[in-house]
Amino acid sequence: MPSMDTITRNLMLDSLKDYARKHLPYDFIRELDRKNEFPAGVLKQMYDHRILGVHLLMIPVEYGGIGGGTYDIYRICEMLARIDLGIATSVFATFLGSDPIRVAGTAEQQKKWMSKIAKENLFVAYAATEPDAGSDLVNLRTLAEHVLKNGKLAGYRITGNKQWISNGGVADVYTVLALAPGGPSWFIVEKEMEGFSANKHEDKHGIRLSNTAGLALDNVYVPKENLIGETEGQGLLQAQSVFGYTRLMVAAFGLGAGWEALETAVRYSQQRIQAGGPLSEKQGYTHKLIVPNAVRLEASRAYIEEIANRLDKDSHGLQTEGAIAKYYATEAGNRTAEDAIQALGGYGYTRDFPVEKIKRDVKITCIYEGTNEIMEMTIYRGRWQEHLKTRGRYYADVADSMDKLNPDAGADSAGLAMNALGAIMEECRLQKLTRHQHVTFKLGKLIASAEVAAAFARATAQQAYSESVKFDSRTWQAMSRICARGAALQTAVEGLALVAGAGENPQGLKEKLNLELIQEKQQGLVLDMDFVADKLKQTFKAK
C-alpha cells in the first residue's frame, strides 16, 4: 500500500503529539506504570474516529480505515514509542492481531472483520505464543478439532493455552493460531465465546501500561467461517509473510524510545556542571554516552526508511530486512536507554526522570516479535542463502555499488565493511564453520551492522533526507562516516576473531579484508564525533 503524502502524515503526527501533550503527561503515565494499569479509556479515545482513530491507519479505505502505508505506520509507531512504549504496544497489538485477517483473510472475512474493528474501535490481540512454543511455533499444542454437522464440517473446537499475549486480557477479538487436522491455522475468536478466558495481567519489568495475559481455550467452538483464509495448514506461512512489515514497526519502537531517552540526556548534559563546565563539553561523556547512540539511532532510521519505502512499493516479503531493522534498531534503542541512565547519573536512576522507565520499557523490543537471537539466526539464514546462490558475489556487488557513492557519506568505509563481510562468509564456507551455531548467530550480528551502515551511507550520499531527520546534511554525513568506520572495523576484527576462534586463521585473509585500509579510514573519527556532539547540543537545547 503506498504511503500518504508528507503533509498529510505530518498533520496526523501533530494531532497525535497534541493528544499526548493534553492527555498523557509524564506524571499520569508514571502513575499507571507504578500501578501496573492498562489505560483502557485512553486507548478507546485514541481509537475514537472523532478524536484520533489511530487504529484506522492499518485498515484499508474500503473497510472504513484510512489505509496507511508502511512508511506512515513507521512514523506513527516511532512517535507512539516516544510517548509511551506500553501504549504503543497496545496499539501495535491491534495492528498485529488484525494482520492475519488483512493478509490472509477471504474477501468476505476482511470485509466483515476489518469493518467491525474500524467501526467499533475494537481491541485486537495476536495469539501465537504458548508456554512451550515461543519462537519455535512448530511445537504448537493448541488444537482445533473438526465439528461435523450432518457429516459436513460446521466448525472447530479449540483447546489449549496461550502465553504473553499483548492485549490478552482486554481484547475484543483474537486471532489464535491452533493446530487443525490440516496443519497450523489462524482462527478468529471473540472474547465472549464460551470456554474462552484470559488470565491475570502480568506484573512486568516494563511496558506496564500494556496489558499482557495468558489465554485459556477450553473447547471453544468457532464456526468454520472463522478459519482465516478458509484453508487449513497455511498458518505458519501466513505468520511469516507479515514479519518483514511487523518487525519494522518494532524497529520503529526501538528508534522512538531510544531518541526519547537520548534527547533527555543531551538536554540534561548542558545544564549539569561538573569540574568547571557542562557535561556536554566533555568528550569523555559525549563520545561515550551520547554520540555513538545518536549515530546508531540515525543509522537505524536510514535503514528503516529504506525498507519501509521498499515495502510500500512491493508490499510484502523482505523478511531478512525486517529482521535486520528490528535487531539493529532495538539493540540501539536498548543501549541508548541504558547509556541515558548513566548520562543522568543519580537522577537517571530515579523515577523522577523518564529514562529509568524508558530503559525498562525498551527492553521488551529485544524480546517480542522474535527475540534478537532469533533475528541473528534469521538474518544469517537469509544472507547465507544469498551468499551461496551468488557464489560469494552478494556482498562484493554491494561493495562495488558503494564505490560509486560519495565517500564523504561514509560510502568508502561501508564498502570496505561489505567487502570484509563477503570475505568472512566465504572463509566460513571454505572451513565449514557454520556448523557452529555461535558462528551463524555472530554472522547475523555482523551482517546487520554492515548492512545498516551501507544503507546509511546510501541515504546520505543520495541526500535522501526525509521529513523525520532533524539534522542538516553535514551532520548526517558525519554520523554516517562514524557509523561506516565502526562497521568496517567491527566486521573485519570480529570476523577475523570468529574465523580464528572456530577454525584456522588462514594466510591472506587479513589482506582480503583490507584491514590496513580500514584502519586508515578511521582518520578523522574524533573530529567527526566532536562535530556531531556540537550539533546534538544545538538541536536539543537545555530546557
Next chain:
Amino acid sequence: MHIAVCVKQVPDTTEVKINMETGTLIRTGVPSIINPYDHFALQTAIGLKKQHGGEVTVISMGPPQARSVIQLGLALGADTGILLTDMAFAGSDTWATSYALSKAVKKTGRVDLVLCGMQAIDGDTAQTGPGIAHQLGIPQITFAENVEIEGKKIKAKRLTDSGYEFVETQSPALATMILPKDYVCSYPSFVDIFESLKKTYHQWTAEDIGADTAFIGLKGSPTHVNRIYPPPQREKAVMVSGSANELVEKLIDILKKEDFLKGVLNHD
C-alpha cells in the same frame, strides 16, 4: 454566509535559533506550525459556521509546503482551501501580502466576514489583517476575543489596554483575533485529516488572482529588512525593599554609587 480566514505558516518560534554570524534564522529542522492566533481565528470561523451555517474558506500565501496549514483548516471543518503560491510573491512585506490576500478574498466571491489572527508569531507586526481590510474597503475590528453574527451585524468583544470594548459593525467586515487565556487549540482526528484530501483545494498564482506585479513581492514591498538579531540580554534587576523613606535612601545610594547624580548635583 461566507467566512474567509487568512492563515500563515510560521516556524515554531520556541525552537528557532539565529545564526549570529549571518544574522539569519536557522530553519533547518525547525518544525513549521500554523500561527496560533490564526488557529484560533480558524476555529472561531468554524464555530460560527456551526451556529449559522454557510461556508468557510481558508486562505494562505506561502511556499507549496504551506499547503499544510490549509489542509489543517480543511480537516478542522473549512470547506475550501486556497494557497497563493508563486515566486512572484516571494519577499512580500505586510503591505504586499495584504494586497495579495485581499485579491484572493475578492476572487472567492461574496464574503460576509474575514477573520485573521491579530499577528504572526514570527513577525509580530499585526499589520496584515488591517491591511486586508483597507484593501477591501471594509470595516475592521482588531484584537477581538470573540465575534458574533446577528443578521447583518457583526459584534465583537475587543481587548484594549484598559479592558474590553464591545463593538459592532455591518458585514462585510474583518476582525483580527487575539488568543484568549484559557483557549486550547484543537487538532483534527486522523480521519478528518484523511477526509480533508477530498475537499476543494486551489493553488493560485499572482496571475490567477489578477495581481498587479508592481504591488507584490520584493518590488511591491516598501519595507526592507536590514538585519535580524536577538535582543541583547537584559541585565539582572536589583530588588530593594523597605518603607518609603528607606527606599528613597537606598535609591539615592544606588544612584550615587552608579554616578548617575553627578550632573544633577553639579547643577547647584
